[in-house]
Amino acid sequence: MATAAGEIGVIGGIAAKFRTCPVTALKIDLAAERLIKANAVAAVVFLAIGGVLGLLVALTRWPAVHLLDSDTFYMVLTAHGLNVLLFWIIFFEMAILYFASAVLLNCRLAAPQFAWIAFVLMVAGALLTDFTVLQGDSSVMFTSYVPLRASPNFYLGLILFAVGALIGCMVFFGTLVVAREERTYEGSVPLVTFGAIAAAVIAVFTIASGAIILIPTWLWSLGYIGHIDTLMYKLVWWGMGHSSQQINVSAHVAVWYAIAAILLGAKPLSEKVSRTAFLFYILFLQLASAHHLLVEPGLSSEWKVFNTSYALYLAVLGSLIHGMTVPGAIEAAQRRNGYVHGMFEWLRRAPWGNPAFSGMFLSLVMFGFIGGISGVVLGTEQLNIMMHNTLYVPGHFHGTVVAGTTLAFMALTYLVLPLIFRREVMWPGLAKWQPWLFGIGAGGISLFMLGAGTLGVARRHWDITFADAILSFDYPATAFLMLGLNGIFAILATVGGALYVAITVASVLFGRPVHERNALHALGPLPQRVVESGSSAQVGRHGSEGFGHLPGTYTLVAVFFVAFALYYFVNWKYLSELWPLS
Amino acid sequence: MAVRPPESRVWWNEPVATGELVWIGIAFLWGLFMFFMMIYWHLEGKQNLSAEVYRVKPDRYVKKVEAFVEQYRIGDEGDTGYPLVAPPPGSDVYLLARLWEFWPVLQLEKGQSYRLHLSSADWQHGFSLQPVNLNIQVHPGLEHIVTITPTESGVFSVVCNEFCGAGHHQMTGRIRVVEPGQGR
Numbered sequence: 001m002a003t004a005a006g007e008i009g010v011i012g013g014i015a016a017k018f019r020t021c022p023v024t025a026l027k028i029d030l031a032a033e034r035l036i037k038a039n040a041v042a043a044v045v046f047l048a049i050g051g052v053l054g055l056l057v058a059l060t061r062w063p064a065v066h067l068l069d070s071d072t073f074y075m076v077l078t079a080h081g082l083n084v085l086l087f088w089i090i091f092f093e094m095a096i097l098y099f100a101s102a103v104l105l106n107c108r109l110a111a112p113q114f115a116w117i118a119f120v121l122m123v124a125g126a127l128l129t130d131f132t133v134l135q136g137d138s139s140v141m142f143t144s145y146v147p148l149r150a151s152p153n154f155y156l157g158l159i160l161f162a163v164g165a166l167i168g169c170m171v172f173f174g175t176l177v178v179a180r181e182e183r184t185y186e187g188s189v190p191l192v193t194f195g196a197i198a199a200a201v202i203a204v205f206t207i208a209s210g211a212i213i214l215i216p217t218w219l220w221s222l223g224y225i226g227h228i229d230t231l232m233y234k235l236v237w238w239g240m241g242h243s244s245q246q247i248n249v250s251a252h253v254a255v256w257y258a259i260a261a262i263l264l265g266a267k268p269l270s271e272k273v274s275r276t277a278f279l280f281y282i283l284f285l286q287l288a289s290a291h292h293l294l295v296e297p298g299l300s301s302e303w304k305v306f307n308t309s310y311a312l313y314l315a316v317l318g319s320l321i322h323g324m325t326v327p328g329a330i331e332a333a334q335r336r337n338g339y340v341h342g343m344f345e346w347l348r349r350a351p352w353g354n355p356a357f358s359g360m361f362l363s364l365v366m367f368g369f370i371g372g373i374s375g376v377v378l379g380t381e382q383l384n385i386m387m388h389n390t391l392y393v394p395g396h397f398h399g400t401v402v403a404g405t406t407l408a409f410m411a412l413t414y415l416v417l418p419l420i421f422r423r424e425v426m427w428p429g430l431a432k433w434q435p436w437l438f439g440i441g442a443g444g445i446s447l448f449m450l451g452a453g454t455l456g457v458a459r460r461h462w463d464i465t466f467a468d469a470i471l472s473f474d475y476p477a478t479a480f481l482m483l484g485l486n487g488i489f490a491i492l493a494t495v496g497g498a499l500y501v502a503i504t505v506a507s508v509l510f511g512r513p514v515h516e517r518n519a520l521h522a523l524g525p526l527p528q529r530v531v532e533s534g535s536s537a538q539v540g541r542h543g544s545e546g547f548g549h550l551p552g553t554y555t556l557v558a559v560f561f562v563a564f565a566l567y568y569f570v571n572w573k574y575l576s577e578l579w580p581l582s
Numbered sequence: 583m584a585v586r587p588p589e590s591r592v593w594w595n596e597p598v599a600t601g602e603l604v605w606i607g608i609a610f611l612w613g614l615f616m617f618f619m620m621i622y623w624h625l626e627g628k629q630n631l632s633a634e635v636y637r638v639k640p641d642r643y644v645k646k647v648e649a650f651v652e653q654y655r656i657g658d659e660g661d662t663g664y665p666l667v668a669p670p671p672g673s674d675v676y677l678l679a680r681l682w683e684f685w686p687v688l689q690l691e692k693g694q695s696y697r698l699h700l701s702s703a704d705w706q707h708g709f710s711l712q713p714v715n716l717n718i719q720v721h722p723g724l725e726h727i728v729t730i731t732p733t734e735s736g737v738f739s740v741v742c743n744e745f746c747g748a749g750h751h752q753m754t755g756r757i758r759v760v761e762p763g764q765g766r
């Protein structure tokens with residue numbers, strides 16, 4: 001029964017209401033479903049707020065427009081960072097955690113009432129911080145480096161939000177335990193759940209770092225603590241700030257695998273390899289706070305080199321592996337589905353008209369080419385001298401967290417709507433274009449900020465003409481051009497973002513209900529499936545069985561590697577021309 | 583499928599395809615290479631940030647910079663009100679970052695090395711030398727000494743690229759580089 005309010009299932013002696021998903025035949029705990037909806041809705045609301053703020057920032061940094069006055073600009077920039085990087089992403093990740101545990105494991109959610117407490121705390125914290133920032137006296141950027149001081153409620157809001165997120169993670173872990181005890185699945189957890197576990201483990205570490213630094217800072221803002229060391233603050237803060245980006249990476253890689261699995265029936269080429277790559281994230285990414293501190297005084301080079309290479313770049317290795325195994329899994333699945341001609345038929349005839357697929361694949365490509373390559377370059381000890389605190393930095397992370405994570409989450413939404421909200425996606429014709437608009441916009445702002453940063457333009461800066469400075473300075477004209485183009489692509493990204501919000505809200509409110517009959521149709525265009533997924537007799541047990549040769553993927557990976565290596569060496573060349581420094 | 587448990591319970595000894603193994607090998611070697619590249623640059627490269635840092639009370643540092651300006655001042659930077667300071671090659675040079683300026687204006691000689699001291703009187707600031715594009719973080723309480731060698735003459739600007747409050751975008755400084763032996 002797809003549409004009935006649910007039946008009472010007795011699992012392990014505890015009653016839970018569930019329905020059976022008509023597409024996947026999984027039992028879906030209605031409590032989990034409500035929580036997924038609530039968190040997803042909150043996420044979209046904060047994305048809408050944060051996206052508008054991002055547009056205002058970009059329009060101000062466009063010298064010809066220069067929209068806001070300076071105080072408002074710094075306030076809006078602070079709010080932009082908080083609303084998108086923290087609130088949008090983490091609410092969505094909570095939804096993913098509940099989905100990857102309760103839904104994928106066929107299980108009831110452990111302690112839904114705690115998950116609701118978590119949700120309420122997160123909403124309250126986010127609102128408190130937002131309102132405090134809007135008062136105007138807490139424009140300290142989301143990093144709030146001491147001795148910049150925000151009013152106490154700024155920190156308190158973030159602490160409440162973090163406590164909420166921590167409780168959410170505990171509910172997730174609790175659900176894993178419940179699923180094991182009640183034997184709701186066979187063997188090992190699915191790869192996507194494994195990725196979510198990686199995300200949640202890192203989240204716990206992240207939130208602990210956040211507590212260690214934000215609680216004293218809050219007390220300091222209240223006057224109970226006299227002094228906070230500026231360098232120590234940064235070191236611990238980035239223990240939270242960077243690790244939280246690893247949550248995002250783990251989560252969106254899991255989303256890539258999930259979308260490929262649901263739409264194309266893709267299987268991991270090798271469970272072992274993909275899981276080990278997730279494990280690398282857990283083991284090696286926490287050290288990464290170092291690469292935010294490469295040009296700080298007071299830290300030794302040995303420490304910087306060791307920690308930025310995360311012990312021989314093993315975490316980067318994790319991403320490089322996923323960068324091959326995700327397209328590889330897609331290619332193997334498509335070849336199995338009958339798209340065997342030439343090198344790229346599998347990709348050409350992939351369901352590009354399905355926004356879940358196009359969003360996922362654009363996210364994969366841009367995360368790798370833009371966010372990934374620039375990130376490794378930026379995180380190289382000496383190269384950082386040419387980039388620290390320039391627009392290169394936001395350029396890099398709009399490649400990772402906007403073109404990568406945000407776009408992946410948008411893509412997933414097109415499956416969450418039919419599968420969880422049980423609504424058809426409204427305006428499928430527009431939805432088809434949404435990932436392209438947002439993706440090209442996000443890719444554009446990333447590239448042009450990278451470009452402006454390469455020319456030395458400072459980040460978080462209101463006026464690159466230095467009209468009010470006593471000692472004047474002019475950036476090269478190309479820098480102005482870069483910021484103009486950034487503004488144009490920001491408009492594109494905003495249109496794409498607004499379309500996403502509109503489609504999501506409209507579908508939730510007015511979308512045609514999904515029944516058993518139209519369930520598959522509601523997922524959007526799908527490729528032909530020669531063999532139904534799941535019948536392991538014919539398709540092989542793991543993704544690469546019988547499809548070990550993947551020429552298209554090898555070509556893509558080779559192109560990526562050449563681009564990476566060339567760009568890496570070009571930057572060393574630039575560095576060698578810099579004033580000698582020792 | 584990645585959303586279902588692995589089909590065989592014992593998935594960890596399934597064979598890995600050759601293509602996958604090759605890529606893992608390449609990626610691992612590349613990581614090693616990038617790791618050794620940073621070490622190599624410490625040995626052979628000319629652009630490495632020094633780790634010479636001392637704790638200093640911000641007001642003590644201000645005093646040091648004032649004494650330095652007193653000693654080597656050769657005039658004013660136009661009518662900006664900034665002292666123009668020309669320290670001898672090889673000497674210790676001081677720059678003070680404070681809300682919202684880099685003080686004083688320095689005059690250096692091309693091809694000579696200087697021990698540049700950087701610290702802040704108040705908040706964190708960003709020393710961003712333009713258009714060279716050389717960026718160093720500046721903290722209050724930490725005196726960072728970097729040896730710097732200008733390779734071209736001209737007028738260079740210092741832009742603050744760490745957000746430091748309402749006047750952040752007005753915070754600039756200037757370094758003049760002259761041909762060796764000129765201008766003093």
Ligand code: HEM
Nearest residue numbers: 054055058081084085141142394401459460461490493494
């Ligand atoms: C419409 C989409 C967006 C546009 C046009 C946009 C544009 C910008 C611009 C121009 C900056 C300012 C760079 C600076 O002056 O330093 C910025 C900063 C930032 N953006 Fe976005 N952005 C968008 C979406 C996002 C999303 C979805 C995220 C996160 C998931 C994000 C995260 C950030 C962060 C963390 C900062 C840094 C704030 C700071 O320096 O404190 N942005 N964005």
Ligand SMILES: [Cu+2]
Nearest residue numbers: 707742746753
């Ligand atoms: Cu400053």
Ligand SMILES: [Cu+2]
Nearest residue numbers: 742744746750
């Ligand atoms: Cu500043």
